[in-house]
Amino acid sequence: LAQNFSTTQSLADPESITITDTSTGLGAFTSRLIYLQKINGDYIVPNGTVTDFIEWAAADSSKTIEVLDRDYSLLVTTKWMNGSSIAYTKSIILSFTGYSRLFLLNLTRANAANPKLLSNQNYFTSKFTLRTLVSDADELVSLANDQEGAQLCLDMAYQLYSNPQKFY
Amino acid sequence: MAYYDIADIIEWSKISQGLAEVDITKKLALGGGFVDKDLPKKIYLERLSLEDLYDDDPTSEYLDLLGNFVISLCPPYLMAAQAATGDGGSVSPSTPTQGTIYPFMLSASDFTWDGTNLAYTNTAMDGDNVIIFVNEFSQQWLVAPTYFTYKNGGGIFLDATYFPNGTTPLTIIVQKLNS
Numbered sequence: 037l038a039q040n041f042s043t044t045q046s047l048a049d050p051e052s053i054t055i056t057d058t059s060t061g062l063g064a065f066t067s068r069l070i071y072l073q074k075i076n077g078d079y080i081v082p083n084g085t086v087t088d089f090i091e092w093a094a095a096d097s098s099k100t101i102e103v104l105d106r107d108y109s110l111l112v113t114t115k116w117m118n119g120s121s122i123a124y125t126k127s128i129i130l131s132f133t134g135y136s137r138l139f140l141l142n143l144t145r146a147n148a149a150n151p152k153l154l155s156n157q158n159y160f161t162s163k164f165t166l167r168t169l170v171s172d173a174d175e176l177v178s179l180a181n182d183q184e185g186a187q188l189c190l191d192m193a194y195q196l197y198s199n200p201q202k203f204y
Numbered sequence: 205m206a207y208y209d210i211a212d213i214i215e216w217s218k219i220s221q222g223l224a225e226v227d228i229t230k231k232l233a234l235g236g237g238f239v240d241k242d243l244p245k246k247i248y249l250e251r252l253s254l255e256d257l258y259d260d261d262p263t264s265e266y267l268d269l270l271g272n273f274v275i276s277l278c279p280p281y282l283m284a285a286q287a288a289t290g291d292g293g294s295v296s297p298s299t300p301t302q303g304t305i306y307p308f309m310l311s312a313s314d315f316t317w318d319g320t321n322l323a324y325t326n327t328a329m330d331g332d333n334v335i336i337f338v339n340e341f342s343q344q345w346l347v348a349p350t351y352f353t354y355k356n357g358g359g360i361f362l363d364a365t366y367f368p369n370g371t372t373p374l375t376i377i378v379q380k381l382n383s
Contacts, residue, residue: 046260046261047256047257047260047261048260048261137253137256140249140252140253140256141253141256141257141266143253144249144250144253144254144270144273145266145269145270147250147273148269148270148272148273149269151273151276154246154250160242160245160246160249163249164245164249167249167252
């Protein structure tokens with residue numbers, strides 16, 4: 037018996053995350069609830085949602101949620117509900133770095149078209165810093181379960197990809 | 205299109221990155237020449253973007269562009285990286301077609317009796333124009349009849365009327381005529 041889930045985020049659509057139920061041997065449940073909690077305690081939900089959670093039908097093995105407006109390190113909690121009771125719960129801290137990685141990818145496309153860009157020290161330093169911050173955010177949660185540190189890295193990364201004219 | 209598989213490029217760039225790091229460290233220690241100290245970081249940086257895209261969409265139309273770009277950063281370490289992964293290419297030596305080397309000398313023992321003629325068989329001569337010197341005389345200097353037949357295909361044939369059974373001792377020099 038193990039309740040569990042995994043998440044994916046596509047570079048083609050970093051706004052969305054897909055959560056897949058990877059549980060084995062669970063008993064009966066009637067629905068699932070997903071909570072995406074930021075480090076400040078706020079929950080993020082899709083536009084128009086009035087609850088802190090997102091509903092996930094029991095019949096669906098996965099759920100795609102269009103919810104991210106930037107990169108976040110989130111405490112993702114899934115609750116398997118049996119009626120109004122919580123049958124199982126599982127929480128994982130995850131860094132969602134799709135926006136940064138998409139930005140890096142677009143920079144690399146620009147590099148490929150204009151290899152001289154890599155010789156621009158300002159450009160190279162900023163790009164390398166952004167890549168390091170993404171890596172840091174991933175590793176802080178995967179190795180140290182440190183959502184706060186990861187979010188700090190992603191906040192710095194946000195500055196680097198949301199102000200391209202300043203850094204590249 | 206990318207000449208190599210993206211998965212191969214990713215592996216080679218990982219190795220090239222490390223080889224570049226070692227090489228640059230040695231060069232800096234020796235204080236010599238122009239060195240791009242950031243090259244390993246550049247390879248690393250671009251390889252990660254390539255990996256991101258490859259993981260996200262292995263059929264992306266941009267993979268070839270990025271793959272070619274990443275591999276362009278790897279020389280002069282690329283061949284060593286390919287060799288390290290067992291993917292290094294090899295060049296099979298070509299086997300040249302050996303034509304006939306002129307001039308060459310024949311004696312009676314080089315001819316065999318084919319039942320009708322004495323024949324020196326050498327298809328490598330096919331297509332060559334040759335001049336034949338019998339006992340150091342050009343055939344053109346000998347009085348008629350002509351003792352030899354050179355067939356442009358197969359070799360040289362002696363007229364059996366004059367050289368029966370291949371027993372006649374003789375020396376023949378064959379030279380190529382390049383006109």
